[in-house]
Amino acid sequence: MGKFEINKDKAGKFRFNLKAGNHQVILSSQGYATKSACENGIESVRKNSKDDKMFERKKAKDGSPYFSLKATNGQVIGSSEMYSSTSAMSKGIASIKKNAPKASVQDNS
Structure with missing residues (x-):
């Protein structure tokens, strides 16, 4: 089962x-400036990860495939790592669709 982890970075921002x-x-x-905004981001991932149209598939300058997940307002909620192939990226998207809706939240901030 998947899990969201909330952390605070060196600049004092919350990230998951x-x-x-x-x-x-x-x-x-x-x-995110506040923990509640970060938690809202998590809820947005849960909601938008169910819709394949919300995944924007991209290529880095070196040709590595990656993706961003967008909210209904067009803002990027999160981004993936760089993948070695398009099929590996597709597996990453499938994993988000599977894990995000019911993932627990661990607050490490």
């Missing part, structure tokens, strides 16, 4: 990572 059952990070958020 969504980890799959194997403890690998599959989605990382932007920095």
Whole structure:
């Protein structure tokens, strides 16, 4: 089962990572000024991860595929790591769709 982990960075911003059952990070958020805004970001991931249209598939300058998950307002909620192939990226998206809706939240902040 997946898990969201909330952490506070060196700049004092709150960030979350969504980890799959194997403890690998599959989605990382932007920095949020408050914990409640970070928690709202988690809820947005839960809601928007069910809709394939909310995943924006991209390529880095070096050609590595990655994706961003967007909210209904078009804002990026989180981004993936760089993948070695498009099929690996597709597996990452599938993992988010599977894990995000029922993932627990661990507050490490």
